[in-house]
Amino acid sequence: MELTKLTACKAADKIRKKEFSVPELTQAYLDRIGELNEKIGAYITVCKQDAGKQADNIQKKIDNNGELPLLAGIPAGISDNICTSGVLTSCGSRMLSNFVPPYDATAVKKLSQNGAVMLGKLNMDEFAMGSSNETSWYGQVKNPLDYGRVPGGSSGGAAAAVASQMACFALGSDTGGSVRLASSFCGVVGLKPTYGAVSRYGLVAFASSMDQIAPVTRDVADCAAVMNSIAGHDPLDSTSRDYGHEDYTLSLKSDVKGLKIGLPKEYFSGGIQKEVKEKVLDAAKVFESLGAEIEEISLPLLEYALPAYYIISSAEASSNLAQYDGIKYGYRTRQFEDLVDLYKKTRGEGFGEEVKRRILVGTYVLGAGNYDACYNKALKVKRMIFEEYQNAYQKVEVILVPTAPSTAFKIGEKTADLLDMYLNDVYTVPVNLAGLCAISVPCGFDSSGLPVGMQLIGKPYDEGTILRAAFTYEKYTGGNGGIDCGI
Ligand code: GLN
Numbered sequence: 001m002e003l004t005k006l007t008a009c010k011a012a013d014k015i016r017k018k019e020f021s022v023p024e025l026t027q028a029y030l031d032r033i034g035e036l037n038e039k040i041g042a043y044i045t046v047c048k049q050d051a052g053k054q055a056d057n058i059q060k061k062i063d064n065n066g067e068l069p070l071l072a073g074i075p076a077g078i079s080d081n082i083c084t085s086g087v088l089t090s091c092g093s094r095m096l097s098n099f100v101p102p103y104d105a106t107a108v109k110k111l112s113q114n115g116a117v118m119l120g121k122l123n124m125d126e127f128a129m130g131s132s133n134e135t136s137w138y139g140q141v142k143n144p145l146d147y148g149r150v151p152g153g154s155s156g157g158a159a160a161a162v163a164s165q166m167a168c169f170a171l172g173s174d175t176g177g178s179v180r181l182a183s184s185f186c187g188v189v190g191l192k193p194t195y196g197a198v199s200r201y202g203l204v205a206f207a208s209s210m211d212q213i214a215p216v217t218r219d220v221a222d223c224a225a226v227m228n229s230i231a232g233h234d235p236l237d238s239t240s241r242d243y244g245h246e247d248y249t250l251s252l253k254s255d256v257k258g259l260k261i262g263l264p265k266e267y268f269s270g271g272i273q274k275e276v277k278e279k280v281l282d283a284a285k286v287f288e289s290l291g292a293e294i295e296e297i298s299l300p301l302l303e304y305a306l307p308a309y310y311i312i313s314s315a316e317a318s319s320n321l322a323q324y325d326g327i328k329y330g331y332r333t334r335q336f337e338d339l340v341d342l343y344k345k346t347r348g349e350g351f352g353e354e355v356k357r358r359i360l361v362g363t364y365v366l367g368a369g370n371y372d373a374c375y376n377k378a379l380k381v382k383r384m385i386f387e388e389y390q391n392a393y394q395k396v397e398v399i400l401v402p403t404a405p406s407t408a409f410k411i412g413e414k415t416a417d418l419l420d421m422y423l424n425d426v427y428t429v430p431v432n433l434a435g436l437c438a439i440s441v442p443c444g445f446d447s448s449g450l451p452v453g454m455q456l457i458g459k460p461y462d463e464g465t466i467l468r469a470a471f472t473y474e475k476y477t478g479g480n481g482g483i484d485c486g487i
Contacts (some may be wrong), residue, residue: 003028004165008074008222013296015073022073026055026117029075033166036226040142040163044080045088046120054117070229072115077167079158080121081128083202084108091204092124095324095331095350104203107213107230114229120165122157127351128173130154131424135354149408152185154178158216159186166171169226170216175207176309177428179214180440184453186402187442190216191223194460195435196241199234205320207313210432222472224248251464252389252471256289262396267427273406279444279452280402295396301388304381309429311365311378318362386434393459398469402428403440403453437463441470
């Protein structure tokens with residue numbers, strides 16, 4: 001049996017039945033990382049020894065027939081912007097290349113309380129700013145399905161690790177689509193929880209009003225299992241909500257009879273790749289054949305979502321990243337003349353191009369002369385997008401759209417044209433602006449064999465419904481068109 005091919009739920013079941021041990025499973029993943037990481041670049045740090053120790057401890061509990069938590073013994077990777085006690089948390093940046101947090105993020109703590117084994121820290125776009133993983137200071141992550149292509153971003157390391165079986169599941173972050181885009185490009189499942197569903201404590205801030213820690217998994221059932229472990233109110237994050245979160249695995253019913261699914265026409269026109277459109281519309285037909293009611297709807301504010309997102313996220317980033325000054329922690333330039341010179345050199349050397357660009361844009365839109373014309377206007381657009389979705393949810397329960405306008409593109413293809421790069425996020429950012437939940441699920445391949453992803457968007461805190469719809473689709477089609485996309 002190839003242990004790394006198993007989903008988290010299947011592996012957990014076999015561990016309980018003692019078909020193999022946690023150290024065996026962990027070692028299989030570490031071997032896989034040893035074999036592939038140099039080529040794919042998904043991990044920045046591999047915690048070989050720690051993972052081994054955790055695996056032994058969990059196995060001891062199993063041998064003593066102790067009560068087994070949900071993810072007991074399942075090896076996972078964590079994005080490098082999620083704090084892990086005693087382990088480098090670089091955010092893909094030179095600025096934090098020496099930052100070893102003294103504490104765990106709440107999501108990490110919860111995973112470890114649930115018995116997950118942490119394999120290491122995953123590569124990502126610098127400070128989660130990017131759509132292709134080309135902005136990391138630690139180098140490009142490659143798409144496991146085609147090394148010449150990007151894995152999507154910013155959580156490219158997370159999606160690439162799960163797709164290439166270097167992690168059974170992973171945690172990434174989703175501010176504007178990071179986890180969904182990367183999952184779509186790598187052919188895995190990624191869920192952006194409702195804002196407030198998962199604690200942000202210990203997630204290095206990019207745009208605090210939209211950031212969410214988000215699971216990347218092999219299938220929908222795993223996604224529900226991981227959400228069960230990480231969701232819920234946390235007194236350490238005042239924006240996390242006590243909504244008495246449900247047992248998400250109870251949503252895993254194969255049933256979409258009568259489910260009202262909206263197809264917004266604006267998401268299927270413009271610069272969308274023909275095959276992406278076809279595959280997502282095919283998925284709509286599958287839902288229809290299973291008893292769902294498909295209705296065309298209109299969300300005309302889509303065209304304003306991307307500019308509003310880039311204004312708001314850059315404004316927040318410019319403020320959040322002001323703390324990296326070479327004094328408190330993180331990188332500090334070697335030679336400087338005075339305090340101002342220290343700040344300038346530290347920030348000049350510590351941040352990469354894209355991060356600097358966002359800080360500049362953010363500072364500009366928050367400037368006294370531009371605040372109303374840019375930042376305030378973007379906030380109004382955000383509110384209007386929220387209302388537009390609220391209205392749509394009067395008619396439908398779930399909205400089905402493509403995750404991205406295209407499949408994975410070639411490394412370097414979009415670095416020269418920023419607008420082209422930012423357009424990757426056109427279908428994902430409205431979800432973050434409106435505080436909704438959404439899941440990206442593979443729905444076939446294009447003619448080059450690259451995975452296509454569809455997005456099921458749900459009302460706030462209605463993860464249960466999108467998980468049910470995604471689960472039903474996956475069960476019916478057998479996953480990505482019935483094809484095993486693990487390499
Ligand atoms: N690509 C988007 C950006 O660069 C979103 C990234 C994210 O979700 N972290 O801002």
